[in-house]
Amino acid sequence: MVIEINAENPQSRLIARVVESLQKGGVIAYPTDTTYGIGCSIFNKKGIDRIYLLKQREKKKPFSFICTDLSEVARYAKVSNYAFRILKRHLPGPYTFVLDATSIVPDLLVTRQKTVGIRIPDNPICMAITRALGHPIITTSANLSGEEPIGDPFLVEQEMGKQLDLVVDGGILPPDVSSVVSLIGDSPVVLRKGLGDVSWCS
Structure with missing residues (x-):
């Protein structure tokens, strides 16, 4: 089922x-x-197990998740002073930041190194969903592992709809991915270059 939601002013109902x-x-x-x-x-x-099957993704690669704000990030990840300054400067935005996990994060989402990937996207729809739910949601691009992400909601419905409960149509999007930056050490490390500018990491 496809639900069309206004991309700028998501309808609360x-x-x-x-x-x-x-x-x-x-x-x-x-x-x-x-x-x-x-x-x-x-x-x-x-649901997480379903997404692994849908994505054809290895279980040893945990998914990132979306938080609504920095205070929620601090519930699920250990945020140093320098990491907080970086998060505050670049979020919301097209980044996934890798941080040490806190004990409340489900084991399925924690790497062997006890880290997690966290996003705060600059998109009113997914922010409204997460805020209304009251806790984070999984985020992984709509594609099979190794294939290009899908930016058209009707293509998502066509290719994956039978394995999904809902497709939220927020308009056509570019098939981009987030930049992944680790904030585990004393300085940021770029793990993947995506839409977010990472020149500040050098």
Whole structure:
């Protein structure tokens, strides 16, 4: 099922429908500030397993997740003073930041190094969904592992709709990915160059 939501002013009644699906264990596709993502509640183990199958992704590669603001980031990740300054400067934006995980993060989302990837996308729809749900959602690009991300919600529905509970249509998006930056050490390390400018890391 495709639900069209206004990209600039998301309708609260439609956001509520999406959140209801997530609360019931649903897996959805939704717009971010890069391309379309696939997600579910971070506390929905069955949903996370479904996304692994859908993506054909190895279990040893945990998914990142979306937080609504920096205070929520600090609940799920250990944020140093220097990391906080970087997060404050670049979020919301097209970045995934790797940080040390706190104990409340589900094991499925933590790497062997006890780290997590966290996003705060600059997109009103996914921010409204996460805020209304009350806790983070999984974020991973809408594509099979190794293939190009999909920026057209109707293509997402066509290729993946049978394995999803909802596709949130927020318009056509470029097939971009976020830049991934590790903030584990004393200075930022670029793990993947994407849409977000990483010249400040050098």
